[in-house]
Structure formats: C-alpha cells, structure tokens
Amino acid sequence: MIGNNLQAVRERILRACAAAGRAPETVRLLAVSKTFGPEAVREAAAAGQQAFGENYLQEAVDKITALERQPGALLPRPEWHCIGPVQSNKTKLVAAHFDWLHTVDRLKIAQRVSEQRPAGLPPLQICLQVNIDGGASKSGVAPDEALALARAVAELPHLCLRGLMTLPEPSPDVEAQLQVHRRARDLFEAIRAAGLPASARFDTLSMGMSNDLEAAIQAGSTLVRVGTAIFGGRSYAPSP
Numbered sequence: 001m002i003g004n005n006l007q008a009v010r011e012r013i014l015r016a017c018a019a020a021g022r023a024p025e026t027v028r029l030l031a032v033s034k035t036f037g038p039e040a041v042r043e044a045a046a047a048g049q050q051a052f053g054e055n056y057l058q059e060a061v062d063k064i065t066a067l068e069r070q071p072g073a074l075l076p077r078p079e080w081h082c083i084g085p086v087q088s089n090k091t092k093l094v095a096a097h098f099d100w101l102h103t104v105d106r107l108k109i110a111q112r113v114s115e116q117r118p119a120g121l122p123p124l125q126i127c128l129q130v131n132i133d134g135g136a137s138k139s140g141v142a143p144d145e146a147l148a149l150a151r152a153v154a155e156l157p158h159l160c161l162r163g164l165m166t167l168p169e170p171s172p173d174v175e176a177q178l179q180v181h182r183r184a185r186d187l188f189e190a191i192r193a194a195g196l197p198a199s200a201r202f203d204t205l206s207m208g209m210s211n212d213l214e215a216a217i218q219a220g221s222t223l224v225r226v227g228t229a230i231f232g233g234r235s236y237a238p239s240p
Contacts (some may be wrong), residue, residue: 032227055084
C-alpha cells in the first residue's frame with residue numbers, strides 16, 4: 001500500500017511540475033513518517049523513498065535507532081529531517097541523530113545544535129521556520145526578522161543554512177494557498193538577493209503538504225512534506 005501511495009504522490013508532483021513549467025528534479029519529496037513505526041519506513045524505503053520527516057523527537061530517535069540496529073540495516077541510510085518544534089533541552093537529540101532541522105526560529109536553538117553536533121558528522125542542514133501568515137500562536141520567526149536570523153545562523157560552525165520552511169494555516173481554497181506560498185517564495189528570494197555568508201547554500205523552500213502540494217509547487221516549493229497521502233491517517237498524537 002505504501003509503495004502504491006508513494007507512486008501516486010510522485011505522479012501528483014510530476015503533474016504539478018508540468019503545470020508550473022518546472023523540471024521534476026527541482027522538487028524533492030519528504031515522506032513524513034511521524035507516528036508510524038520502523039516497518040513503514042522500511043516499506044517506503046523499499047519503494048525508493050530516501051528522505052523522511054519526523055515531528056516527535058523521542059519517537060524519532062527510537063525509530064532511527066531501531067532501524068540501524070535491526071538485521072538488514074537500510075542502505076543507503078535514510079536522510080532524517082526534524083520538522084517538529086525543538087525545545088532547548090532536546091537539541092542534543094537533533095544534533096546527534098538528524099541530517100536536517102527545518103524549525104529553527106531563534107538563534108539560541110541554532111547555537112545549541114551547532115555546539116552539540118558530534119565531531120565526524122557532516123554539518124546539520126538548517127531551514128528557518130517563518131510564520132508566514134502571522135498566526136499569533138504559531139511558531140516561526142516573523143518575516144521581517146528572517147534576514148537577520150539567516151545571517152546569524154549562517155555564521156555558526158557545524159551548520160549549513162539551506163533555506164526556509166513554512167507551515168501556514170490550512171485552507172481549502174487554492175487561490176488562498178497560492179497567495180500564502182507566494183509570500184514565502186518572495187521572502188526566500190529577497191533573503192537570497194540580500195546576500196548571505198559564503199557558507200550558506202540557500203536553495204531550499206520547504207512548503208506544501210498532502211492537501212496543498214500543487215499550490216506549493218506552483219509557487220516555487222523545492223521540498224514538499226507529505227505524510228497522510230503516503231502512510232494513511234494517524235490514529236494517535238504522542239507527546240513530543
């Protein structure tokens with residue numbers, strides 16, 4: 001089932017890229033495997049999926065560890081993306097186990113994962129989470145503060161600044177989805193044009209999920225985060 005679902009999502013991405021006049025290779029698929037166990041990841045990996053997103057840190061670390069310790073470890077090793085909120089006392093888990101962190105919205109978190117990144121691991125790839133639609137209770141740096149944060153994060157060792165991540169309020173209206181995603185794209189382009197330290201590879205716009213990936217791709221997303229359309233509905237919500 002997961003393999004069939006993955007194929008259906010890939011076909012959606014292909015159609016969305018064609019409609020937007022974009023090359024398919026400009027959009028990556030991140031399979032959001034939160035709340036699903038190691039075997040679901042194995043099934044997706046067997047169908048060719050390489051990058052996985054996780055929201056809940058302890059669940060994710062247990063899953064990553066189980067996959068690495070089980071017979072027949074996945075090769076190549078999956079690329080693990082932390083896409084959930086990170087408290088200061090949990091940054092060490094991110095630094096030790098993940099390849100990407102999408103949810104940096106303040107300098108303190110970036111400083112801690114930089115300091116705690118184990119020697120021998122490649123730089124942790126970083127996206128800044130931007131509160132693009134201004135939700136009062138939502139995480140994310142304010143758009144007008146994003147450039148200053150980007151410049152500060154790009155100067156830190158053991159990190160590589162890759163771009164922006166957004167998580168706007170869901171909307172059933174495609175035009176409303178487009179408007180929000182285009183604001184994120186415009187901010188992304190403005191930050192890139194403003195100039196960043198040479199260490200930054202500012203090439204990633206992480207936006208779009210199961211219900212709005214077409215609008216996100218039309219607006220310029222380079223990475224869509226899809227869970228439900230691949231793994232199915234979730235029956236529980238564990239604590240972080």
